[in-house]
Amino acid sequence: MPIREEAEMAGIYNRRFRSEVQDAGHVAEHEATGSDYGANGYLTKAQADELLAHLGLQTDDLLLDIGSGAGWPGLYLAHRSGCRVVVSDLTVAGMAQARRRATDDGMRTRTTSVVASARHLPFRPDSFDAIVHADVLC
Template sequence: MSATRVDLFDSTYRHFASEVLTDIRREAFGDDIGQNSWLTLDEYDRFIAWLNLRPDEHVLEVACGSGGPARYLAQQTDCRVCGLDSNEYAVGTATRMGTQDAVTFIHADANDPLPFANGEFDAVVCVDSMNHFPNRLSVLWEWHRVMRSGARAVFTDPVVVTGPVTNEQFAIRSSIGTFVFVPQDVNEQLIELAGFRLILQQDVTSNAALVAGRWYRARERHRNELLSSEGRHRFEGLQEFFATVHRLASERRLSRIAYLVEKPATT
């Protein structure tokens, strides 16, 4: 099958609460907090701990998806969380699944200037979406602008090029939307250019390989239900996508790297 555009996000967020997708998330992630990435709960707890948050601080989650991780973060830290996503179905799902005083969601594109004041946030979180931002340096500049002095941000890039990848594999890996692939050291350079200090980076490729493999197998187990709801083209296209993610991550040809950065405190 040649790689063509496959809808992962719109249909997934429109039907996020369906029984079959809920079952698949449980099988793929183990603990389902409403994520739609390569994030597992133990990994998210680790990322949250890196931010050194205090109660009532204000956190921005860029590319919040269904809002589940934002709600979880608020519950675990007693912080206020604003989730932002460019997908209207994601924001609609996040709102329908329930908001609370500490959690809000807005529809906005993180590629554009953010609709927030300078220094408004005490932390920024962005899981597995940095690869969707064509002008990554501008995005990082905006994060720097809306973060207070001394604040931290954590983000993951799931498609750092660390080995040989064919043009067809690139096409399949990016079949679900806009993708930007970068080689090693580019994120580190952009972090510095944006005015951040790199505190920590960690190879978290194994989680992408694990979750992609589980996701593929869970969808195979629910093949008949998914064929009925998705149609053959979307089902087979997404299966090819998940199989390719699993293979490239398992072989460390496309790596997933987590970065913890800090906006230096002013003196």
């Protein structure tokens, strides 16, 4: 994907992750997917629970969620398992929402948010015990 398209993508999703848009969407999100993280895709809470069972995350594990938007599903998986998490996305607004949610859920100290392109992730190889992404390769 050319760089211009990635910038366009960041513009679109930055608008979607603004607080007022997020607030309006929470009711619909809960009805459609069972989650309330400001999700912007199709992964349901039931599917995230399946993912959780497959991953078997432990409290000392570090999870990376790529294209996490407002933190879904990385924050949820970390909340349920007790593991540490890095949520990353192109958008500043999405990462701000994710930090807010992590604080509300009392998991700020084990959450890191990184604004970055998935094309150039600023992490060393083998930094993570598990990596997830939901509705990013679309």
